[in-house]
Amino acid sequence: MTKKRILFVVNPISGGKKKTAFNKQVLEVLDLSRFEPTFKITNHVNHAYELAKEAIQEKYDAVVAVGGDGTINEIGSALVGSGIPLGVVPEGSGNGLALYLGIPMNESAALRRINRFDSVAIDCAKAEERFFFNIAGIGFDASVSDKFANETFRGPIGYLRTVVNLLSKYKPKKYTLHIDGKKYEREAFMISVANSPQYGNNAYIAPNASINDGVLDVCVVHKFPLYTLPLMIFHLFNKTADQSEYVEIIPGKQICIEQEGQAPIHLDGEPMDLGKEINIEVLPKALNIIC
Template identity: 70%
Template sequence: MEQKNILFVINPISGGKKKTAFNSKVLEVLDLKKFKPTFQQTSRAGHAYELGKMAVEEQYDAVVAVGGDGTINELGAALIGSNIPLGIIPEGSGNGLALYLGIPMNETAAIKRLNRFETAGVDCGIVNGKPFFNIAGLGFDASVSDRFANDSIRGPIGYLRSAINVISNYKPCKYELTIDGQHYEREAFMISVANSPQYGNNAYIAPNASVNDGLLDVCIVHKFPLYILPMMVFHLFNRSADQSEYVEIIPGRDILIKRVDDGPIHVDGEPIALAGNLHIQVQPNALNIIC
């Protein structure tokens, strides 16, 4: 049986986890009769995308993201339009997409899962030409992502610290939305456009979202009094955000968001600067995932 060439792309700083022993763990756990592994480490933003494109050119049989949703985003964007599937070893701060797909959080178990080499197609969202596979957002969560990206502390603790620092001064914004031709005007704390249900760490913003239904869930979190915050957090972790009177969820395929003020947005947890209006569409069955 001919070995499949598989490229592991390792983000050495994702999730604040050391990965110095990762290569040897793969050689120990991966079925080396089936697979021939190659390892590359990322060194900067955008590097995973470049390595993904290289894998397409060199016709690898699979690429594996060893990192979080940001690493998955870059590699997935590079693999769209190819037949090369993406594997995931969850090593991020939130691991939202991996949790939804049922990929083990344990490193050894996740590597073992690759041996089955079973794949499934997933949708992706496109915001102003930029793909996302989990969640894109603007407002409060984008401001938190922007601050977290510049924080020296990684992992859930760093993210929580960023959220606490941002919320004390954050003001809701006004938006105009057009979702599949329907017009809405909202003052919102934040707007998340979800392909999968959760940000990560089992915080569910869109409990009924699915990566293979050809839809995106537009989650509008309305302005709410600060004393409600503990209940909002409860809803997130109880998978009941859609039951809150302050949360409105509208599914759609073609979404236009006009905002009064420019600000950061996040794409799979990574902040990017996009000025002006946001045009978001869904691309069904855009990527194969090893799950």
């Protein structure tokens, strides 16, 4: 029987975790009678994307992201439409998509899932020419992602520190939304476009979102008094954000967000500038993920 060739793309800095023993662990847990692993380490932005594109040309049977949502985004963006499945060993700060898919946070358990080699087709979303698979956002969370990208202190604690530092200073902004042909004008603290329900760390912004329903959930978080912050956090971690009076969720397939000034958007936690008008669409079941 011909062994399946799997490329493990390792992000050495994701989640602030050392991965020096990862290769050894793969050789201990992966079924080497069925799979032939290769390891490559990323060393610059977009390197995971480049390595995944090479894997398609070299006819690998799967590419595994060893990192967080940003690493998954790069590899998934390369694999969309290729038919080659994406595997995930969660090593990020939030691991939103992996948590939603039920992929274990434990390395050995995640590798045992890869041994099963079962995959599911998930929806993807496209913002202009860039893909995202979990959540895109504009407003406060994009500002957090932009600042966090330049922090040296990584991991969930570092992310929380960035949130706290920005929270009291951030001002809501005005947006015009066009969702499936209908126009909405909103002043919002932030707007999240969700393919899956959660940011990561089990914080659910769109509790009813699904990665295989062909629809995105546009979550508008309106301006809220700071004294209600504990309740907002409770809603996030209790899967009841849609019950908050400050949260409005609008489903859609074709979405355009117009912002007044120039501000970053994040795609799966990675900040970028896509201009003042951002067009987003859903691509049903465009990526296979091993889970």
